[in-house]
Amino acid sequence: MKMETMYQEIILDHYRSPHHKGLREPYDAEVHHVNPTCGDEVTLRVRVADGVVEDVSYDSLGCSISQASTSVMTDLVMGKPVPDALATHDEFLTLMQSRGEGDPDEDVLEDAVAFVGVAKYPARIKCALLGWMAWKDATARAVAESADRPLTTEESA
């Protein structure tokens, strides 16, 4: 097993220059997830508008895999309807659980296909999933939040 299968250049690029990093307003839900065994942390905000993931912003501390994965995730989910974004999440989760045998669909996962090598390293899978798990949690809360929100006259009309 070659280590370079995990640290692909595309992953190192996202690590060196993460996309969409930094906490932004407005947002509907904010979550804080930690990886208790290694101390990686992410604070992540999600803004959902009209059923679309409008913004994902985050502040995080962690290894190259967790940082790059979170960066790639924001590229993939932002601008997508929530069900489509969740389907992408599921596709990535399946890839991570593939023990490195997965055959990822590049049309769906784009840069995230580079993480196929990470799935061969059991200790690092949770690094790759940290940001995605935080996003899923925050999105579920954002959706629940908007469902709880009393409808305005305009919306009910």
Next chain:
Amino acid sequence: MTTFLGVPDLDVDRIRKDFPVLERVVHGDKRLVYLDNAATSQKPRQVLDALTDYYAEHNANVHRGIHVLAEEATALYEGARDKVASFVNAADRAEIVFTKNASESLNLAANVIGWSPSPRGLGSGDEVVITEMEHHSNIVPWQLVTQRTGATLKWFGLTDEGRLDLSEIDRVITERTKVVSFVLVSNILGTVNPPTEIVRRAREVGALVVVDASQAAPHMPLDVQALGADLVAFTGHKMCGPTGIGVLWGRKDLLDELPPFLGGGEMIEMVTMDSSTYAAVPHKFEAGTPPIAQAVGLGAAIDYLSAIGMDRIATHEHAIASYALDRLSAVEGLRIIGPTTTDDRAAAISFALADLHPHDVGQVLDDQGIAVRVGHHCARPVCQRFKVPATTRASFYLYSTMDEVDALVDGLEHVKRFFR
């Protein structure tokens, strides 16, 4: 053989031949450089043989049955207790309680002290004092017992150099303090703490002293009587023994007085449906079938270490630590978390490398065959204190060599190039 500080050098080449796993190559053709000894040590053939021999020739349950194997197994298990007692200079073999690991030893200590009747036990207004450099296994049991009893948990903070800040010792340990529990050697900082001053103050206020010696027992002579503590915990697997065997040493009169921990077979004297009376120590604290083979393995590990000599092992590790501190300090961008000199310092060395995350450092070192530990080392408060999410830790043992220190330093340079 040359000498260092008057103690003959170890024949490390010969010692290494006793440890089969040190022959391994990993990732194709990389010689294994095992620098994760603070997590667990490797095992010499002598220990592996003792385990095999026990199961192949003598396996039976202990303290029951009158057949040959039961007698042999009991003799081997109790023989291991004698070896541990002698290894730590216990006054009485009954002062050695076998547990499954140091965590269980410390949980046992915390719980039975907490459950004791007044005035020994814990209650509202009482205080337990620990330190900020404890392993989670000497933090969480005290959190649990103080939360349940209404007692207060306090702790000594750390200096920037990674030593206990004892400047306010008389205000931290007070007349209300019932227990002081501290780590003798930090698993993350490598600091060797000064027991004398802490024990003196604890005695002054009548507090019990509990010591976590998990990182001390494998690496230096440990004399529980000289230490002056009441209870001392350590584990077998960090000192060439198998996993699944820990030790709690306690002063005999104190162990006699403390209530039982786990209930079950072996720990009783007489059982009725209403109540029970308990066996004499140490059996009062050893409910159920104990880790027999593991105790026998620990006995073999103690024979192995004692034949080499704990003072010689300590001297060897001191020399390794000194060389490692020198070489690591010269790595650009590397910051040692913990004491930077060998004064009162053991050979577990944590560091941060530039702004690289320890997971990435550890992964690229592993690719070169170098095994280190990365993370918070079950001592998260220390990471918080030093404002790092985690550290990379290299920890050495009797079989470690200067060449392995060089391999680590070369490996770290490679890590830096890889992520540049």
